[in-house]
Amino acid sequence: MNTGLNRTKWEPYVWLLPSILLIAIFVIFPILIVFKLSFSEISKAGVIGGFVGFDNYVEAVRLPAFKTVMLNTLWWVLSVVILSTVLGFIIALVLNQQFHGRKIARSILVFPWATSLVIQASVWNYIIKAEYGNLNNVLLNLGIIQQAINWRSSYQIEFVWECWVGIFVTVPFVTFCVLSGLQSIDGSLYEAATMDGAGFWSKLRNITLPMVRPSLTVSTVLNIIYVFNSFPIVYTMTKGAPAHKTDTMITYLYMLSFYERRKGPATALSVIGFLILCICAGIYMVSVMRKEEEL
Amino acid sequence: MKKLFALFLIVALMLCMVPAAFAADDEITLDVIICQYGPNTNDWFLGKGMDGSNFVEKFEAANPGIKLNLDVVSWNDVYTEVDTRIANDNAPDILNIDVFANYANEGLLMPVKDYCPEDLFGDFFPSFIDQSVIDDTVWAVPDLASARALFYNVDIFDEIGEEVPTTWAELQDVSQAILDYYDGEIYPWGIDMTTDEGQAAFAYYTWGNGGGFVDENGDWAVNSAENVEAIEYAISLVNDGYTNPNPATQTRYDLQDMFAAGKLAMVIAPNQLPTYVADKGGEINMATAGLPANEGKTSSSVGVMDRVMAFKDDSAPDQAARNEAIGKFLKFFYDPENYVGWVSMEGFLPAVNSAVEALVAADPTFEAWLDVLGGCQFYPAAKAEWDQVKQGVIAAEQNALTGADVQAELDALQAELTK
Structure with a gap:
């Protein structure tokens, strides 16, 4: 009896051990290394020296482009996550309706998500090219414009294009998350609400939104992490030009490390980014869990 | 067992x-x-x-x-x-x-x-x-190694009846003539100030004005009067509409593509350009010339x-x-x-x-x-600060493209190098 009790105590941990080991080797160990590097002197050639305290962090924060990059990152994450969530939610509502060709529409929606981000960004680069870009060609052929338009006439507009591509590739993920939530809602709830005289908005507010909230929570938290860490779109479209004005934190620390060879501040920035993400995800999860408990 | x-x-x-x-x-x-x-x-x-x-x-x-x-x-x-x-x-x-x-x-x-x-x-x-x-x-x-030279579309120059420019003033005149003749359909001059190769643009214009990355003693001199004048001139070409529209993000390969498509009249490119154009299916009647320099100065290609x-x-x-x-x-x-x-x-x-x-x-x-x-000059890559200078001059150019003062940008870089 005693042996059986002991076994039930430690058996789950044995089953968990392989996963814990893998996570420790491939996730926790690299994170610890980055933390250690951020407090170390790193030469231009990559040779790791001694402990330098917070010098790398101070240097990173004092870099001229730091403020611009942080603001860009904030705009990038907020715009892509919020707009893709809204758009994804609307598309999911549409795709949840019965209509001819629904399966095809759902399949098409997967394409932007299934294609690599570098390909997506490169394709959009070609679409908005001033010279022989697809968008200009179509508009010229339709006679809507008489002369090619420079769709990237300023860095602010270029940044908006980057955000748009970010939204375009993120929407399918949100749509499918919400769609899975919508499909799990019992149809009788809507029938009962209809019989009680509830309209579209009332059903949306009182049935749909509360029921898909867990799906939205998952997609939003994952999107915050994915979008914050997204590298290919910004790097492919502008490489942060002009002078880091379209960089986000991830592309900026890459440029710092491998173009300017300032590896110390780059490592410090990656730790700052990690902590920001931990805080964002933590706050969001706690607030959502509280609301769920209230419900 | x-x-x-x-x-x-x-x-x-x-x-x-x-x-x-x-x-x-x-x-x-x-x-x-x-x-x-x-x-x-x-x-x-x-x-x-x-x-x-x-x-x-x-x-x-x-x-x-x-x-x-x-x-x-x-x-x-x-x-x-x-x-x-x-x-x-x-x-x-x-x-x-x-x-x-x-x-x-x-x-x-x-x-x-x-x-x-x-x-x-x-x-x-x-x-x-x-x-x-x-x-x-x-x-x-x-x-x-590779060497850069000015490639130009011979047919365009024959069409407008102009000679290939050898000075900065001639370059402006020829560019205006191309713009006028083709009503903006063809960019006269290609300029690449991207994160990849903006240092080459810095070299083309500053060396063509008697300046450069270093002075005669080999010390950094990125904010010399010649350099400031040269970069201001390059930016003026962009602002006057003589160049491709987005020099901060249009790489040399973008310029070469435009040249191969007949959308660009002049481009500074390496010796492989004819092969590149042929591979792209372009049939451009092209020739090479020296890089235009400021009046009284000699041009120098980049090796x-x-x-x-x-x-x-x-x-x-x-x-x-x-x-x-x-x-x-x-x-x-x-x-x-x-x-x-x-x-x-x-x-x-x-x-x-x-x-x-x-x-x-x-x-x-x-x-x-x-x-x-x-006859080429090379980048001062043997100096320890070269990575910093390279990215610094690119940032200065890109900031200047958005309206920043060239003198202030290069002064800031020089101060960082000599502190």
């Missing part, structure tokens, strides 16, 4: 170690990283691109006892790869890359005289070797050169044998029988005298390019 299986495993493992133990005594393995210059690089070094064989196979057959562990790495990844290997104390024995100063200054490289055979060393163009000297020591040898260097390895059991093996690698690579094929395949210019004759015989246009190369 289990015991038998365990015994079998142990024996198998021991047998596997036998060749390694023997090999350790008389065989040297060199880790080599080669940059990917084009679609043929991998095939030439590792595939079937060298008369049905490859460089590694041929080298190992000609040099018994030396094995090559050779990787061809793309230019996008090579810095990450090398830095990671250095951080893990696993630097390659031989590295082909463009920069060397950081590695040399941090004591990671061997002086070239330690491993390069004297007859081969004497074969390199002296002006190329001079670009890899720090404190009177040569730290790397050139593997190939770009990559290098081969050898890292120290204190753990090597026989340093002399290792150095000799590296020397044999270089001898085999620069042997005209191999090197001529390599340089002509990638469309570059050679770095050794012994290859010139064969290359000129194969392609007479090479001779003209060798003349251009002879």
Whole structure:
């Protein structure tokens, strides 16, 4: 009896051990290394020296482009996550309706998500090219414009294009998350609400939104992490030009490390980014869990 | 049964170690990283691109006892790869890359005289070797080079009846004439101030105005009056509508594409441009000319050169044998029988005298390019701050494109370099 009790105590941990080991080797160990590097002197050639305290962090924060990059990152994450969530939610509502060709529409929606981000960004680069870009060609052929338009006439507009591509590739993920939530809602709830005289908005507010909230929570938290860490779109479209004005934190620390060879501040920035993400995800999860408990 | 299986495993493992133990005594393995210059690089070094064989196979057959562990790495990844290997104390024995100063200054490289055979060393163009000297020591040898020149669309110039510009003032006049004639359909002048190659733009204009990255003593002088005037002139070309519309994000390859499509009248490009245009299916009637300079100043083309260097390895059991093996690698690579094929395949210019004759015989246009190369200036890549200067001048140009004051931008960079 005693042996059986002991076994039930430690058996789950044995089953968990392989996963814990893998996570420790491939996730926790690299994170610890980055933390250690951020407090170390790193030469231009990559040779790791001694402990330098917070010098790398101070240097990173004092870099001229730091403020611009942080603001860009904030705009990038907020715009892509919020707009893709809204758009994804609307598309999911549409795709949840019965209509001819629904399966095809759902399949098409997967394409932007299934294609690599570098390909997506490169394709959009070609679409908005001033010279022989697809968008200009179509508009010229339709006679809507008489002369090619420079769709990237300023860095602010270029940044908006980057955000748009970010939204375009993120929407399918949100749509499918919400769609899975919508499909799990019992149809009788809507029938009962209809019989009680509830309209579209009332059903949306009182049935749909509360029921898909867990799906939205998952997609939003994952999107915050994915979008914050997204590298290919910004790097492919502008490489942060002009002078880091379209960089986000991830592309900026890459440029710092491998173009300017300032590896110390780059490592410090990656730790700052990690902590920001931990805080964002933590706050969001706690607030959502509280609301769920209230419900 | 289990015991038998365990015994079998142990024996198998021991047998596997036998060749390694023997090999350790008389065989040297060199880790080599080669940059990917084009679609043929991998095939030439590792595939079937060298008369049905490859460089590694041929080298190992000609040099018994030396094995090559050779990787061809793309230019996008090579810095990450090398830095990671250095951080893990696993630097390659031989590295082909463009920069060397950081590695040399941090004591990671061997002086070239330690491993390069004297007859081969004497074969390199002296002006190329001079670009890899720090404190009177040569730290790397050139593997190939390219030179930039002004390419122009002859048909466009015939159509508008103008001559190719030689001065900045003429460039403005010709650009206006092209704009007027083609009603903005063709960009007169290509300009690349991107994160990849903005330093080249800085060189074209500042060298064409008597300025440059350094002064006559070799000290940084990025904010000289000549440089400020030159960059202001370049920015004015953009603001006046004479150039491609987005110089901060349109790379040289974008410009070459526009030139190949007949959308750009003039572009500064390397000697491979005709091949590039032909590969793109373009049929452009093109010719080359010197870069326009400011009135009374002489133009100077930009020479770009990559290098081969050898890292120290204190753990090597026989340093002399290792150095000799590296020397044999270089001898085999620069042997005209191999090197001529390599340089002509990638469309570059050679770095050794012994290859010139064969290359000129194969392609007479090479001779003209060798003349251009002879008059080229190179980036001051031997100075430790070069990475910082390179990114600094690019940032200054890109900020100037958004309206920042050129003088203030270059002053800030100079102050950072001299603090």
